[in-house]
Amino acid sequence: MYDLKHDEKVCATCPSADCLLKCQYMEFEQDEAHEEMMKLIRGEDCRVLHECITCYGCEEYCRRGNHPFYLICERREEMGILTAPRPITNQWINMTQMQGKQKVGAVKERVMSFCFLPQLPLMGSGEIFKDLGWSFVFGAEFMCPAVHTHFAKMSVVKERLPQVLENFSELGVKEVICMHDECYGTYTSIAPAYGMEVPFRPIHYMDYLYDRLEELRDRIRLLNIRAVYQRPCSSRLSPQKLHRVGEIFRMIGVELVEREYQGENALCCGEIPRAIAGFRAASDIQRRNIQDMVDAGAQYCVFNCPACQTTLSERVVKFGLKPVHLIELCKMALGEIEMED
Amino acid sequence: MDRILQSLIDIVGEKAVSNHAEEIWYYARDPGVMPPHEPDYVVAPRTTEEVQRIVQLANRERIPIVPMGNGMALTGLVIPLKGGIVLDMKRMDRILEVNERGRYVIVEGGTSQGKLKSYLEDHYPHLRHSIPDAPAATTIAANVAIHGQGRLTQQYGFNSDMVTGLEVVLPTGEVCRIGSCSMGPYWFSKGPTLPDLSGLFLGWLGTTGIITKVGIRLYPRKKMRDVEIFVTDRDDLVADIVYRVTHTEMVEDITVWFQPKPLMFKDNNHITIYLTGDTDEELEFKRLMIWDALREFIDSKDGGFMSVQPLKPMLLEMPQRGIAAFADVPKGGGFEYSGPITLVDQYPMYAEKVKQLASKYNVVYAGTARIISGGHAMMFGISFAFNRADPDMIDRVRRAVHEATEFALDLGGIPWKPNIHEQKLAMERMDPNTLRLMKMIKQNLDPQGIMNPGNWEVG
Numbered sequence: 001m002y003d004l005k006h007d008e009k010v011c012a013t014c015p016s017a018d019c020l021l022k023c024q025y026m027e028f029e030q031d032e033a034h035e036e037m038m039k040l041i042r043g044e045d046c047r048v049l050h051e052c053i054t055c056y057g058c059e060e061y062c063r064r065g066n067h068p069f070y071l072i073c074e075r076r077e078e079m080g081i082l083t084a085p086r087p088i089t090n091q092w093i094n095m096t097q098m099q100g101k102q103k104v105g106a107v108k109e110r111v112m113s114f115c116f117l118p119q120l121p122l123m124g125s126g127e128i129f130k131d132l133g134w135s136f137v138f139g140a141e142f143m144c145p146a147v148h149t150h151f152a153k154m155s156v157v158k159e160r161l162p163q164v165l166e167n168f169s170e171l172g173v174k175e176v177i178c179m180h181d182e183c184y185g186t187y188t189s190i191a192p193a194y195g196m197e198v199p200f201r202p203i204h205y206m207d208y209l210y211d212r213l214e215e216l217r218d219r220i221r222l223l224n225i226r227a228v229y230q231r232p233c234s235s236r237l238s239p240q241k242l243h244r245v246g247e248i249f250r251m252i253g254v255e256l257v258e259r260e261y262q263g264e265n266a267l268c269c270g271e272i273p274r275a276i277a278g279f280r281a282a283s284d285i286q287r288r289n290i291q292d293m294v295d296a297g298a299q300y301c302v303f304n305c306p307a308c309q310t311t312l313s314e315r316v317v318k319f320g321l322k323p324v325h326l327i328e329l330c331k332m333a334l335g336e337i338e339m340e341d
Numbered sequence: 342m343d344r345i346l347q348s349l350i351d352i353v354g355e356k357a358v359s360n361h362a363e364e365i366w367y368y369a370r371d372p373g374v375m376p377p378h379e380p381d382y383v384v385a386p387r388t389t390e391e392v393q394r395i396v397q398l399a400n401r402e403r404i405p406i407v408p409m410g411n412g413m414a415l416t417g418l419v420i421p422l423k424g425g426i427v428l429d430m431k432r433m434d435r436i437l438e439v440n441e442r443g444r445y446v447i448v449e450g451g452t453s454q455g456k457l458k459s460y461l462e463d464h465y466p467h468l469r470h471s472i473p474d475a476p477a478a479t480t481i482a483a484n485v486a487i488h489g490q491g492r493l494t495q496q497y498g499f500n501s502d503m504v505t506g507l508e509v510v511l512p513t514g515e516v517c518r519i520g521s522c523s524m525g526p527y528w529f530s531k532g533p534t535l536p537d538l539s540g541l542f543l544g545w546l547g548t549t550g551i552i553t554k555v556g557i558r559l560y561p562r563k564k565m566r567d568v569e570i571f572v573t574d575r576d577d578l579v580a581d582i583v584y585r586v587t588h589t590e591m592v593e594d595i596t597v598w599f600q601p602k603p604l605m606f607k608d609n610n611h612i613t614i615y616l617t618g619d620t621d622e623e624l625e626f627k628r629l630m631i632w633d634a635l636r637e638f639i640d641s642k643d644g645g646f647m648s649v650q651p652l653k654p655m656l657l658e659m660p661q662r663g664i665a666a667f668a669d670v671p672k673g674g675g676f677e678y679s680g681p682i683t684l685v686d687q688y689p690m691y692a693e694k695v696k697q698l699a700s701k702y703n704v705v706y707a708g709t710a711r712i713i714s715g716g717h718a719m720m721f722g723i724s725f726a727f728n729r730a731d732p733d734m735i736d737r738v739r740r741a742v743h744e745a746t747e748f749a750l751d752l753g754g755i756p757w758k759p760n761i762h763e764q765k766l767a768m769e770r771m772d773p774n775t776l777r778l779m780k781m782i783k784q785n786l787d788p789q790g791i792m793n794p795g796n797w798e799v800g
Contacts, residue, residue: 085638085645087574087609095605275645279632283625310650318621 002158002194004074008041010066019058019068024267025277026051037068040075048072049081053273053281054150056236059189060264067193069149069236076152084275089151096147098163102139104171110203111173112136115180116143119306123327124179126336127219128212132177141167144186146234150272161186162196169199177203179327181304185237206244206304209330213251220333222253227329228298228321229256230289230312231266232305245304248326252333259296261289269308286315294319302326345402349384349426352394357385357432368409368427374677374727374739375417375760380407380427387432389508389516389553392450396551397514399426399791407793408547410451410483413475415677416760418487418546422795428551430480436460437554440527444468444559445505447528450482450552457481458659461559469493469562471500474660482552487758488544490711490720492615492659493560495587495594498714500557501543504531508554509542512787516553528556541782546758547793549786563617565624566593568656571612571635573644576689579610582644583685585634586614587716591627593617595712597719599692602670610692611647613656670705673728677738679745679763680722683754685712691721694748699725702741704734720757721749761795768799 017033020026026048028036039046049072058068076082082089096116103121105111112132114120121138145160168176178184187202213220229245242263249256261267267289274282293301293316301316303309303325313323322340324332331337349358359365360382370377381404386392399406405425412419421427430451437447439461448457454470455477461468471491473484484491485501497503506520506528517523519538520531531539542550571582579597586592593615600606614631618624638644649656655663668676683691692708699706702725709722723745725738746756746763750770756763768776780799786792 082642085572085642087572087643088645088647090574091572091605091609091647094607095603097604099604271648271650275648278636278639279629279646311648314650 002162002196004067004070004154005193005195006041006067006071010064011037011041011068014064014066016063018061018063020048022057022061022264023052023055024057024265025053025055025273040071043075043078045079049076049079052083053268053277054083054233055268055273056149056233057264060236060239067189070154070190070193073149073152073154077154081152083150083152084272088275089153092147092151093153093156096140096143096145096160098140098160100141102137102141102167104138105134105136107137107171107173108133108135109172109174110135110177111171111175112177112179113142113183114138115178115183116140117180117306119309119325120179123325126331127216127334128209128327128330137168137171144180144183144190146182146186146190146237149190150276157190158194161191161194165191165196165199173200175201175203177205177208179205180234180306181205181232181238181241182234184241185234189237204238204241204244206241206248206326209327210244210248210251213248213330213333216334217251219335220252221335223329223333223339224253225299225339226255226257226297227300227302228259228293228296229262230269230301230303230305230308231262232303232308233268233272234305235266245302245326248330249302252330254300254302254329257296257298259292259298261292267292269305269311271307271311286312290316290319290321293321300324300329302329345398345404346382348398349382349395352398353384353386353391357387359383368412368429369420371412371415371417371420372675373415373417373760374675374735374742375420378420378422379424380421381424382426383429384426385429385432389433389510392428392433392510392551392553393514393516395426395428396510396512400512400514400789403789403791405791405794406551408450408551410480411453411476411478413479414483414487414758416758416763418758418760418793418796422761425791425794430482430551433553438528439465439468439559440529441465441468443527443529445528445556446470446559447506447554447556448481449554450480452481453478454481454484454660461562465559467562468559470557470559471497471503472659473500474664477660481557482555485543485555485557486545486547486552489758490713492594495592495712495715497558497560501539502714503558504539504543505529505556505558506531506554507539507542507552507556509550509552511550512789512792517550520556522556531556541786546796548783548797549792551792563623564619565617565621566657567616567618567624567628568649568653569614569616569628569631570647570649570652570656571614571638571644572609572647573612573638574609575643576610576692578638578643579612579688579692580685582612582635582638583712583716583719586612586631587712589627589630589634590715591616591630597688597710597712598708600667600707667705667707667724668726670726671728671731671734673730675727675729675735675738676724677727677742678722678724679742679749680720680757681746681749681754682713682718682720682757683749683752685710685716685719687752687754688719688721690752691723691749694745695723698723698741698745702737704738704741721754723749764797
């Protein structure tokens with residue numbers, strides 16, 4: 001079994017306790033935050049075990065790479081604490097089970113992973129992805145199991161992730177373009193945190209997009225629009241890629257408007273908190289987030305994660321914003337998708 | 342030429358009568374598991390007068406006559422068990438009147454659910470009727486005649502409770518109006534405050550007359566409609582959850598369902614809750630009330646609201662087409678169910694029985710309960726899919742459905758749109774005086790026994 005690489009001395013000597021101090025959803029004084037983490041390390045009951053809504057933010061706030069979020073999840077599971085209702089937790093475990101129904105295209109050394117998100121195969125098309133052809137994989141067999149961290153089921157992550165890595169290994173792929181941000185976070189954060197060897201080089205789709213747009217620069221039609229970026233929870237596992245959003249926006253003529261809930265302060269889409277913290281909490285997060293987008297004067301709400309897009313699209317439309325995935329936005333700049341009036 | 346055939350042609354014209362093998366084959370069966378039986382003639386009248394003349398002919402010649410809507414009841418109710426004439430009502434499909442302020446509509450006896458839905462959407466966008474989860478071609482008159490249910494059943498009862506008047510051709514050929522329309526031009530009440538004679542025709546499965554016109558209530562159509570699904574893995578909590586949701590008086594429709602596949606549905610009961618509103622604020626207020634009503638189950642982690650956004654297009658369809666997908670799980674597109682009406686409290690026993698039967702007969706199952714009148718009762722659909730090309734599987738499903746009905750009746754339930762075997766089971770359990778009353782009514786209305794013979798036959 002894989003064990004989390006967590007060094008309690010790193011937390012014990014932490015001068016900031018930023019992991020909890022910066023939390024968007026729980027309030028702590030500095031001493032309190034530090035003590036809370038120490039209780040967690042000692043395996044004692046503490047607030048965070050019951051109040052954390054699993055935004056992944058602490059993984060980013062911890063500058064020392066000590067994986068506070070994974071520790072919270074581990075402790076919750078050890079103590080039998082469910083984050084969401086039991087039938088919801090089990091529903092996620094059941095629906096993501098490997099059943100041998102994966103789709104594997106004409107796989108080359110470089111392959112696109114559509115994870116297990118039905119929206120992604122349609123996106124991985126057109127001029128941007130032309131060179132990859134039918135080199136793709138899709139299905140539970142290639143799904144990053146990070147979603148189970150929301151439900152404190154690290155045992156599921158530890159059971160399934162090695163199998164996913166093995167499935168890739170059997171295909172003999174060298175590079176995997178992660179079309180789902182969370183896949184990239186899984187291979188570059190969760191896998192090493194548990195000492196799992198990743199048998200390929202994960203490439204974040206935003207890096208791929210950026211490189212392709214460079215190559216296609218003469219075909220880009222500047223969009224001249226103002227947009228906000230809805231940062232997903234998974235992006236907290238790979239904050240080093242956040243800069244790509246601004247770079248891609250600049251390249252295609254999209255102004256990334258400043259707002260309160262961006263960068264480290266980003267608010268989650270609200271779907272998981274709905275299951276964990278309830279309707280009022282999720283509504284409050286969504287209301288504040290969308291009002292912030294509107295106040296910033298954005299025309300478009302740009303998504304990285306298809307799940308966030310599914311959750312928030314209907315709501316942002318009601319506030320006059322146009323929802324679009326980052327890949328679709330790039331296709332708009334290349335004239336492959338019509339811009340809405 | 343056959344004398345009867347010529348008489349029918351004289352009434353409705355050559356194109357509306359057939360005794361050709363291809364039509365006889367088609368009208369001999371329905372999509373369920375009941376064995377077929379051929380009629381001698383198929384007739385498609387256009388007017389009440391034509392229906393009346395056909396019935397008079399059938400009386401003179403003592404020929405059985407079976408009125409048929411779209412024939413989708415699945416329990417063989419329009420299979421002509423003793424041959425004779427199948428009266429296909431689908432050409433009588435005019436929408437005769439909408440009384441907007443009185444919120445009712447009068448339609449002919451063969452008007453389909455889909456036609457009325459489209460008509461109201463185009464001409465009266467503030468009004469709607471209670472659409473069943475059956476194909477759009479099923480008819481309104483047949484639906485009320487079998488005590489069907491629909492999207493508004495949770496709020497307003499069986500679709501037959503929404504009837505506001507009937508025009509019926511009696512088995513002896515007289516045309517009779519039932520309710521306020523028997524005294525004047527308005528179709529606002531099927532009975533009250535008069536003796537409610539609609540009960541002589543509703544639920545009798547076409548054995549006491551032919552509905553040629555029907556008035557039904559219309560209801561407000563709100564601008565928005567949304568859906569939530571509350572899931573729990575505990576069968577024993579379902580009745581309490583339904584009780585608390587219905588207490589809010591905030592919901593349009595409630596269905597409860599469970600099925601083993603796809604895997605995301607495994608081991609959970611799904612309580613689908615539909616909401617309507619004219620504004621976002623109204624909708625959100627109702628949603629909040631429902632969440633609060635179920636707070637205890639969420640806090641105990643026994644239940645919670647699942648993500649529904651990706652499923653919404655399917656869930657918000659009217660009628661829903663999910664049943665067709667279920668029917669094709671074993672391939673071959675067959676689907677049959679027993680749908681007894683019973684108390685919501687009995688949900689756990691029914692849920693267990695469905696799984697037992699599926700295991701015993703090795704068939705694919707789904708369980709669905711539709712809540713009736715704020716929880717006064719439920720229709721519990723014990724459903725099995727089958728391959729139409731597999732006679733053995735069809736037989737296993739037939740036996741499973743039969744056992745399901747026996748189970749339901751033993752628990753005090755009553756059968757919905759029962760096939761002839763289920764009717765016998767029901768009559769065996771019925772109070773003798775009730776049976777005698779039924780026999781008295783039937784004999785008086787249909788002295789020659791020509792109407793849909795074989796059904797509701799009291800020995």
